[in-house]
Amino acid sequence: MRKRIEAATLDEFQLSYETEHGKCHVKDSGKVEIGEGKWRIVLSYHDATRKKIQEKMEETRDEAEDLVDYLREKIERRRRGRPITKDGIEKELRKVLGKGYGCLDWSFDSEERSLEVEGWNEEWDRFYETAGIHAIITDHEDWSPSKVVRTYFGRTEIESIFHLTKKALVVPVEPPYVKEDHLVRAHLFLVFVGLLCYQYLRSKLPNDISEKDVKTAFDKLDMTVAIEEDTPQFKLSNIDNDALLLLESLELGEFLPE
Known part of the structure; x- marks a missing residue:
């Protein structure tokens, strides 16, 4: 999946749909073998989400560069105390960069007490250029890329319903005091009716009212x-x-x- 994402260029994407929060773009990326079968891959990205991820990466990069400057100054001062080691520098950089640790090329000469930074490598550039791009795997050959993406991201509404059942406003799912089959069915029926009532209420209320407010x-x-x-x-x-x-x-x- 990662290779497909890294090989994609934004010019190959097409506009799928647009909302008040931004635009979603899609691209059909062929098939991939998983197990004994072949599955279709659809790539997508949301411009607003992509921008936020890139801004976060820029903040992380600046924070890492500030850390390097701080460590250099600390090495040059050579005050009393435990000396800075290569492992210690790596530990500090990993805290800041996380999964992007390998994107920064650096070295430390313990004898010369010199910390050198070569800069951000190609891996950083790839991560930055492909920020926010998702790979969606599907067996729907006849669906358009736009329909695949809409259906995939529509799962958040379904997940919110499952989340709501845990904190139901009308009939809570738990604790399940009932044990007999007909009572369980009756309870689940009431939960379902409660969710329908909630969805009806949401449709009548302004969009800016949160679940907590309701x-x-x-x-x-x-x-x-x-x-x-x-x-x-x-x-x-x-x-x-x-x-x-x-x-x-x-x-x-x-x-x-x-």
Whole structure:
């Protein structure tokens, strides 16, 4: 996969789709043998994500160069204490560069007490040029590269649903106190209905409201039932701005306290 990514050039990519957050580009990259079969490879990158990764790499590069300058000064001062060693320098550089440690060529002469840096090698250039490019493996031969990428990145919505089931707003999955099959089925049915209700609520609420804000608003809702003229009257109490926004979005003003 890495070879396919490194061999790709941005000019070969085509625009797949565009959102308010940026543009996504795709490229069909042939097939690869995995096990006994051949799989299709689709490459993609998002321009905003790519830019963020490159900016982070630039910050890391500057931090590593500042570290080298600091170590040189420390070596030249030769103050008392434990002397700097090649292993010690490597340890410090690895902390800063992480997986990109091999991108910086340097050497240390323990006798001359000299730290030399040749510079950033071709591996750094490759990482920088291919920053943000993903390789997606699929068996869908008839799908366009754009459809493959959209489907792949659409998994985040599915994953968010699984995450939500762990902290469900309506019916929590855990703890599973029920053991009998028909009770388990009933419980999962309620979880599914709860998720549908949540998705409906999300569709009615502004996009800038987070899951945490929605949950907080729900937790504050406290239904009060009063009987007036032999008729139950449902009203909500303890309404604040969070809960008020939720109720107004759902057009439930009739349940607000007078």
